[in-house]
Amino acid sequence: MSTVTLLDGAIGQELVHRAGRRPTPLWSTSVMIDQPEIVRQVHALYFESGATIATTNTYAVHRDRLGKHGLADRLPELLDTAMTEAEAARATYGAGRIAGALGPMGASYRPDICPPPDVAEGAYAEIVRIMDERVDLFLIETASSVSQAEGALRGAAHGTKPVWLSVSVMDDDGRRLRSGEDVADLARLVEQYRPQSVLVNCSRPETVTDGLEIIKKFGKPFGAYANGFTRITEAFLEENPTVDALAARNDLDPAAYAAFAMAWVKQGATIVGGCCEVGPTHIKELARQLTLAGHDIA
Numbered sequence: 001m002s003t004v005t006l007l008d009g010a011i012g013q014e015l016v017h018r019a020g021r022r023p024t025p026l027w028s029t030s031v032m033i034d035q036p037e038i039v040r041q042v043h044a045l046y047f048e049s050g051a052t053i054a055t056t057n058t059y060a061v062h063r064d065r066l067g068k069h070g071l072a073d074r075l076p077e078l079l080d081t082a083m084t085e086a087e088a089a090r091a092t093y094g095a096g097r098i099a100g101a102l103g104p105m106g107a108s109y110r111p112d113i114c115p116p117p118d119v120a121e122g123a124y125a126e127i128v129r130i131m132d133e134r135v136d137l138f139l140i141e142t143a144s145s146v147s148q149a150e151g152a153l154r155g156a157a158h159g160t161k162p163v164w165l166s167v168s169v170m171d172d173d174g175r176r177l178r179s180g181e182d183v184a185d186l187a188r189l190v191e192q193y194r195p196q197s198v199l200v201n202c203s204r205p206e207t208v209t210d211g212l213e214i215i216k217k218f219g220k221p222f223g224a225y226a227n228g229f230t231r232i233t234e235a236f237l238e239e240n241p242t243v244d245a246l247a248a249r250n251d252l253d254p255a256a257y258a259a260f261a262m263a264w265v266k267q268g269a270t271i272v273g274g275c276c277e278v279g280p281t282h283i284k285e286l287a288r289q290l291t292l293a294g295h296d297i298a
Contacts, residue, residue, distance in 0.1 A: 001294035007273020008046035022044030043089030045280040050287025054086040067175040082135045100135035111145030111179045127233020142168045142202045145179035153193040166199035176209030190218045197221040202275045205260035223271025228252045231264040248277045254285035
């Protein structure tokens with residue numbers, strides 16, 4: 001049996017649900033501004049459920065996103081809040097690593113509006129320098145094109161911590177990024193920038209398997225953490241969307257999700273967890289199944 005890193009599940013969606021408020025274009029950042037204590041609670045729940053990594057609530061903390069709401073100058077403050085809450089949860093639990101989340105600039109699943117790598121590099125580098133001393137690794141999330149991944153990788157290289165690259169694939173074809181490019185096209189970036197691990201995230205679990213079959217050929221540790229949305233809708237791809245444009249599945253309970261993740265482990269994945277709409281109960285069940293199957297969770 002293998003040693004498996006168990007990521008947490010949804011951070012942003014879990015915060016929005018627990019805050020009990022109507023979603024805004026700022027997504028979970030608005031919750032963190034008004035109710036930072038919920039961030040700590042969510043991290044703590046995941047540690048208690050068996051996760052060994054807390055992913056910071058910094059996915060959408062970018063100057064370009066904040067600037068639309070007059071909050072660009074609060075970037076350092078919000079990064080500090082996110083790390084403080086993750087650190088506090090870890091201290092209470094007594095173990096675990098912290099992953100600094102680096103989400104896409106512009107908007108999720110919209111690589112067409114993301115700045116080119118030479119511009120994105122500087123924006124990511126600023127975030128990485130602020131977070132570098134307080135995280136154990138950087139997790140690039142939901143990169144949806146080769147160019148988008150490159151900008152984040154270039155920015156992350158300004159830090160000193162290991163970098164994990166995670167990409168999002170099409171709802172109906174796990175062999176292609178959401179840009180339409182082949183997942184295999186990432187091989188050049190993996191060779192050049194040498195991320196420690198490569199993953200698939202925020203994609204339908206049914207499509208993950210095909211993506212992993214390609215990624216495993218890169219020769220890096222690999223894994224996945226899928227979402228629980230029915231699909232990414234056209235409405236969500238419009239300007240300044242809110243997550244109420246997306247619908248959660250009703251057929252992806254903890255046992256069903258764990259079955260997908262265990263199949264990825266059988267493919268050779270050594271990093272698994274959950275993304276949007278995959279919560280603490282899902283992670284708890286996944287931890288149970290990993291243990292029953294004889295895997296070590298680290």
